[in-house]
Amino acid sequence: MKVIVINSTPINPIVIGRIKGAYGILGWVKILSFTEKIEDIFVYNPWFIFFRSKWKVIKLEYWRLMNNKNYIVKFFNVSDRNHAMALSQHNLVVESIQFPKLYNKDEYYWKDIIGCKIMTINGKCLGRVISIIDTKAHDILVVRSEEYGFTKYVDCLIPFILKKIIKDVDLIKNIVVVDWEIYKF
Known part of the structure; x- marks a missing residue:
């Protein structure tokens, strides 16, 4: 398989999507965007994947929206279904410095919340944020x-x-203060 490779490794990789699988026989793949607006995945460039134990840069050739919520993309040098299948289930990653700088104290990226310590308003440590689940509510x-x-x-x-519930987010101290109690049964 021939994927365009730039001698570059993301220093602070951030997952922005996932290759779901092959689409058709001409090397297109279905992708799932993790960005807030699904089309914003195309704002970030270059994309990286961790493929066969190495970081590789993959370059978009074409993309288009399918059924109003999923995209299909064509990468340079991925020309058939077998090549596309080899990329299936790989995360799409960008370098974190591509994200716009936030200047407001009340603005933050989810990547900055993950790893923060959670403290109650009474000073009890509940643990650390390990992930964030996106729900409609x-x-x-x-x-x-x-x-x-x-x-x-x-x-x-x-x-x-x-x-x-979330009373304060202090990214300098890596602490999120919550009005939340855990009850043990």
Whole structure:
């Protein structure tokens, strides 16, 4: 398989999408965008994939919207279904410096929230954010507590509702303050 390679490795890789699978016989692939607006995935360039134990840059040749919510793309030098299938289930990654700088204290990227410590308004540490679930109603923080030891942990789901539940986000201290209690049964 011949993929355009630039001698570059992302220093702070951020996943912005995923190659879902081959589309047709001419090397097109279906992609899933993780950006807030699905079309914003095309704002970022270049895309990287971790393919066969190496970072590779993949270059878009064409893209188009299918059924109002999914995109298909054609990469340079991917010319048939077999090549497209080899790329299936790989994450689409960009360098984090491509994201616009945020100047407002109340603005942040989800990538900046992941890893933050979650503290209650009473000063109790609930754990650290390990991921964020996107739902139609609101986003959910997945918080992992390690209070049961290094090998056992408990995950807690906390809705990301500003002012009501999320009281403060301090990215300098890596702390999110929440009005939330965990009840043990």
